Amino acid sequence: MAFAVAVTDECVRVWSRAAGEQASVREDRRYTPSLYAAAPEDVLTTLRERLAVDPKVADTGFERRFTSLRADDRDRVLRVDCERPDELRTLAREVRCVHEPDRWAPGTVRLYDVDLDPTARYCLTTGTSPVPEADLRSLSLSLPTAALADGDPTELCCDGQRLAETRPADEGAVLRALARRLAARDPDVLVLSSADLVPLLHDWADALGVDCHLGREAGYRRLAGANTYQSYGRVGHSPARYSVPGRAIVDRSNSFLWSEAGLPGLLDLVERSWLPLQALSRSSIGTVFTAIQIREARSRDVLVPWRAREPEAFKPARTLHDADRGGFTFEPDVGFHEDVVEVDFASLYPRIMCEYNLSPETVRCDCHDGDDVPGLGYSVCEDAGFVPSVLAPILDDRADLKATLAEADPDGEAHERLAARSDALKWILVTCFGYQGYRNSKFGRIECHEAINAYAREILLDAKRRLEAGGWRVLHGIVDSLWITPRVADPTPVADLTAAISEAVGIPLEHEDDFAWAAFVPQQTGRGGSLTSYVGKVADGERFKIRGLAARRRSTCDFVASAQRDLLRSLETVTATRRPSVTASVASWPDWSEAPSTPRTS
Template sequence: MYTVDFPDDGLAREWHLTETGVESRTRAYHPRWYVTPASDLDGSFADLRGWLTGHPAVVDTSTERWRTGYRESEREVLRIDTRTPDAVDRLARQVAQQGRPGQYRCFDVDFDPQFRYCLETGTDPTPDRAPTTLELSAPRRVTTGDDPLDETTVADETLTGTPADVARRVASRVHEADPDVLVCSSAELLPTLFAASDRPLSAYELGRRPGYEQVASASTYESYGQVGHSPARYTLPGRAIVDRRNTFLLHETNLAGCLDLVARSGRPLQELAWASIGTVLTAIQIREAHDRGVLTPWRSWRPELFKSARTLHDADRGGFTFAPAVGVHEDVHELDFASLYPNIIRTRNISPETIRCGCHDRDDVPGLGYAICDDPGVLPDVLAPIIDDREAIKADLRETDDPETRERLEGRSAALKWILVSCFGYQGFANAKYGRIECHEAINAYARELILTAKDRFEAHGWRVLHGIVDSLWITAMPDREQTDLETVAAEISDRADVRLDYEGRFDWCAFVPQRESEAGALTKYFGRRADADPEAAGLDAYKLRGIEARQRSTPDWVVDVQTDLLRVFDRTRSPAAVCDRLRRRLGELERGDVPTDDLVIDQRVSKPPEAYTHRTRTVAALERAAAAWNLQPGQYVEYVVVNDEARGQARVALPGAADRYDAAFYTELAVRATSSILAPLGWGRDDVRAALAETTQVSVESYGCGSSDPSASTR
């Protein structure tokens, strides 16, 4: 089975991929969830059971024995069988309001419908063959705005005409291709097509049966200080829907990686595609809990244990980051602890039920005084196979040159990497089903100790640490000191840490960038050329870039191209004059009007409605101009081209496709800023770049990408 829908009360229709196509099977199904009194003082749930009897959403109630926590014994709980999956949340809210506040605790409530079905029925949602896909897209003005459906692209064919004609032809193409997965530019295209069709909902067919269902509404949320937008979600009978606007995993991995996580999490492909990494990790943990006879709480109610003010201060420190040595450094080596946080969890037995367990009085966690139970933790058991499998995949990658095999393995490796990356932050998430802040603090404490120990050992063996970020170190040889072989030092540190320190590679040179208004190093801004890489052959793959404009989403394509062009000149010459000469040539393109406006588009996240902004920024101007074409919500992105930065209001910007000019002075300043990031390690700021541009001096041959490598060689 690879997807399931719920056509009527008490029914589930499974869709199975076969060698020749697909087949469906229908079976009776009523989702179930559980309730228990919050404490023994609350007595039984006889009153609640009586209230539920005869409720229109309830099919049956019964009692079963389950554990409600990993460190708890089995107890009697009330099982509630519900008519439909979408009734579970509504009924749970009603139950939570019965009796006094907090009298009842609910379990196994807020599961997505297809995941719940697989969990309760023991169904594996991993398809027996690779699903076939079909791309479906429409202009943003159609799916986000109010324009009629006059254009849709199916695979590589663009269909135009009246809305009814387009809807009919799209349905015909989908029927002919009969894909297992529809990959949509926006899931909003589905209701748009149904609304445009001249056939009734019960007759228009994009799935393997007529009709569609909306399973979630659009919403705006805030996470880690950023406003996000979650689009509405839809399902079609017999097909999985992937919304490209709402699929982090497909963007970061590929179909093979997603299917690997389907098998591990038990979430069918459609629900996995729209899930966050934390949601997938939660699903893996829910399956583990279910296998161990433990129910999953609806809301996390584990209180944080008492800590002294000093412990709070020491615990709330995060990972360790060294102040980088600003400048350009030759012959730099990068080493990383392999999956540091997951391996700390695994080797130190960190888990919500083991940390500060109460059965030991020890100072296990460095600097915090937390004890960790000796009983094996659940979180290490969950992560161990993921860690081991990723290591095996990486070993297979080193042994194969087959492109298809490499693509499949790289997708799986990337998918597992994201799960391992998220497992640490998830422990500090307030609403995590199986998280605990003390786990988060303990992991950080161990990581700080390991990175400082590694620094000490490198320095003892003649190596200088230039920079370090949590699990990565950049080192170079100390002058006038004898160095121990790096492999030997890394092996020593690995043994001490019980976490492997991997040699990631060497850079011919690496530059660490200072903060814009300070001489101190910017913690996450650096760039360098990989050892022996040929920029002419490898292009940007010859370099590693972090934090500078070329890595920032909002940077226009032309500015990215300019910065990478200047990076190559910097690589050849290390000469600010040569870099500025090259910049002058690129600015000439801008001043002559030779740069396409499509290469000058700025992409900004919207944090609130236009009327809520107090400053009239370019983003606000773009929002006001876009309001006539798109219904943008906070958390979505607005694109614009700056056409006159001195103007007021909407005249300041134009929307992509409508811009027939641009403000050369504005984009010149963006290019100057990007240039200063490249030259900052040499002590040059934006004022220095502007001063160099203002001079009518010699133009170096190197700025043209040819001639002598001697920075003094120049021509008028």
């Protein structure tokens, strides 16, 4: 039951603390992480001989493991134990770039379990749970960005309070005050505004001779340097990473999950992924989802491929034509509509995966030849799927959390904790679908991605048919949401229809919002409706729900966003003075290119 794990070349240090007790450290000097190689028998034999004389290798041996989720039988693979954890990737690169080119064609040797997080790998391999036994004590330290850039620690705040009592302050006094706080709290977790505080405070304490160190022991390690990267057209900065002995560091400047889910959410994900707290806090959602998958894969004795190399099967171009598309999006009924109801399928995509057992190894499996996936003719295996095994507990737990939340005092501490955990799980559910089609996904497969979309389209169309039969008109629909308005004077109540659809589909269709009015806007080009832009005035409140409009976009300046929101508020008066027939004529304009760039409302 550890809360901090440090893997170094010398040993692994595991920090734990029981409730009401001091933290203790255990050292493991015998740990040698392993990678695995699969290849034809003669290649493995030669490779073993060559690696046996490498000083980086502690030991080698043959084992039988599954090398793919789709494999029916275990393959004989070569296990290579590495003397030093830091050298494991070097060893893998040497196999790929030195040993293989010498003798064999590229891709002859397939490597596994290479790029796992070192601390998670230790926990998984040795069965060391990274879930803290006691409630963790945390301490928050922050320094304004300008002061950090200047290397000035005098503005340092602890739990939101400035440590220095005077201004200008004395660096030594600040560090002594910090040392007192650390000694008094003895935190397990340091929540830092930036990890760069670690070397800054260390260097100042060293220079001034003040006995102040952030860890439970002196010193710190730099785990990785800073770098700049590009992702989806945006340039990002990844700050340097540090660790201190005996405490987990959460770098707020580099932790999406901290900002979204706080410590309760992080700890929930630690329990699922077995990524220790510090590693998890700086991980992306995708990395956490992958870690949860890796844990499931280990339980199935499946190795984790280093490079995604299993390609999709050849398929008729006509199948690709039908399959290579996303969720269903209706052409919106552009204009101003009153009495609008929004219904959403809850966690549609993860539930589809669970309900229909969609997983990389179940879709187009080798053992079935059915016509299961609507419109595509893909078969789906009946064996319990890998991805559903990962997602089902998350879906169930989130449903339980939401049910408990509904009963909890909204102002209470428990409510905040439950909400944080629910939010953490929400992000995993949001990510899981995209990872099926992500090219670097360890366990993704494009056919699974296609099958999920095919079911989603079918489900949305089925819901549309049932709602229309119940006396409603569908104004718009996007992937998992539908906007409807009464088509007849006395339509079937929404609650009855959502219950019937939920029952038929096996996925809850929820009554999301009632709008006094909603407007679906035309595209800027004037051709047809914008598929993802709308605004709705929630029926029993002052709230607007805005999607896709300038006021919602990050690229919009405050002035324009504010002006647009004011304009929307002014639409409130329209409902008192409008003439429905005029609204109808807007919708019937034959050519939006001749119409104003925004819909008229009266």
